[in-house]
Amino acid sequence: MLDAIYDANIGSYLGMPVYLSNGKMFGTVCAIDPEPYAFNDQEIEAIERLSSLVSVILENATRSSYDEYNDKLMRLEKLALLGQLSAGLAHELRNPMQSVRGFVQLLFEDKKEEHYRDIVLGELDRINDLVSDFLLVTQPTAPKRVDHDLKQIVTDTVEFIESEATLHNVEITLSLKTPKTHVSVDESQIKQVLINVLKNAIEAGCKEKGKVDIEVNTYNDHEVVIEVTDNGSGIPISIIGRIGEPFFSTKEGGTGLGLSISQRIIQEHKGTIRFENGEDGTKVIIGLPLLERKASDDELPVRESYAY
Numbered sequence: 001m002l003d004a005i006y007d008a009n010i011g012s013y014l015g016m017p018v019y020l021s022n023g024k025m026f027g028t029v030c031a032i033d034p035e036p037y038a039f040n041d042q043e044i045e046a047i048e049r050l051s052s053l054v055s056v057i058l059e060n061a062t063r064s065s066y067d068e069y070n071d072k073l074m075r076l077e078k079l080a081l082l083g084q085l086s087a088g089l090a091h092e093l094r095n096p097m098q099s100v101r102g103f104v105q106l107l108f109e110d111k112k113e114e115h116y117r118d119i120v121l122g123e124l125d126r127i128n129d130l131v132s133d134f135l136l137v138t139q140p141t142a143p144k145r146v147d148h149d150l151k152q153i154v155t156d157t158v159e160f161i162e163s164e165a166t167l168h169n170v171e172i173t174l175s176l177k178t179p180k181t182h183v184s185v186d187e188s189q190i191k192q193v194l195i196n197v198l199k200n201a202i203e204a205g206c207k208e209k210g211k212v213d214i215e216v217n218t219y220n221d222h223e224v225v226i227e228v229t230d231n232g233s234g235i236p237i238s239i240i241g242r243i244g245e246p247f248f249s250t251k252e253g254g255t256g257l258g259l260s261i262s263q264r265i266i267q268e269h270k271g272t273i274r275f276e277n278g279e280d281g282t283k284v285i286i287g288l289p290l291l292e293r294k295a296s297d298d299e300l301p302v303r304e305s306y307a308y
């Protein structure tokens with residue numbers, strides 16, 4: 001040991017152990033001088049402080065990555081369990097529902113009862129949609145990709161959701177700010193993502209007049225970005241980490257599957273989806289990979305804005 005110290009040319013050494021909260025020693029923070037030297041009280045105190053600081057930093061670093069890992073594991077376990085459950089559930093529910101549907105149509109032959117028939121059929125369709133949603137979260141189908149103009153998909157979706165927005169007294173504006181919108185996507189899956197995000201924005205609970213702004217833009221040659229901004233209550237910091245967790249919902253009657261499905265779909269398309277809390281409201285940013293730029297892109301009008 002003395003030889004090692006001699007070889008390392010250590011004249012004086014001041015070391016302070018770094019302990020973790022479980023009492024285990026992690027290592028030592030030390031100061032070394034090649035000359036013999038008597039460290040003074042101030043220097044000893046500084047090393048002591050440094051050692052406590054390192055112990056806090058280490059503790060935080062290991063804890064947050066451990067928590068993150070645990071979170072991911074819990075999500076995966078939940079999804080695996082859901083996968084098994086939903087496959088069975090879908091099978092068990094769909095067959096009897098099909099026969100109920102048939103009998104309901106036969107039963108309500110009287111014109112006066114058409115209204116009741118429609119209610120029952122509507123509810124059956126809702127159950128069917130829910131079962132499909134379960135399946136999509138847990139056993140997503142690979143996207144059937146076709147070349148599309150994203151602007152068309154966004155415009156169609158906004159038109160589809162417009163009546164819902166009006167019902168909630170929410171005004172939607174759409175700005176198409178880029179000619180680069182050629183993507184290879186599964187149209188119905190991307191529409192589903194947009195519907196989920198737009199529905200959340202419409203339901204975001206704004207005190208005054210609700211506003212939802214959609215912007216389609218590009219900031220580079222690789223990705224087209226859809227930004228959906230609402231002026232609702234925002235996502236509380238305490239739950240932002242749980243967004244996308246299957247069945248996590250703060251809404252009465254919410255299934256908590258909307259964003260979980262959306263994250264899966266965007267992941268399958270090699271895109272990104274992020275959530276930002278703004279001054280007032282939430283911004284959802286969806287990025288999708290762009291296809292090669294086409295010559296006709298330049299002919300497309302830029303900066304189109306629509307109000308709905």
Ligand SMILES: Nc1ncnc2c1ncn2[C@@H]1O[C@H](COP(=O)(O)OP(=O)(O)OP(=O)(O)O)[C@@H](O)[C@H]1O
Nearest residue numbers: 200201204234249250251254255256257258259282
């Ligand atoms: N734009 C938003 N503003 C505020 N909170 C939001 C917004 N979008 C999502 N959230 C929060 O995220 C949660 C999960 O959203 P998600 O769409 O997955 O489920 P949901 O809307 O509750 O139910 P549903 O399955 O019917 O969509 C919501 O319950 C809400 O708390």
Ligand SMILES: [Mg+2]
Nearest residue numbers: 196200258259
């Ligand atoms: Mg939702």
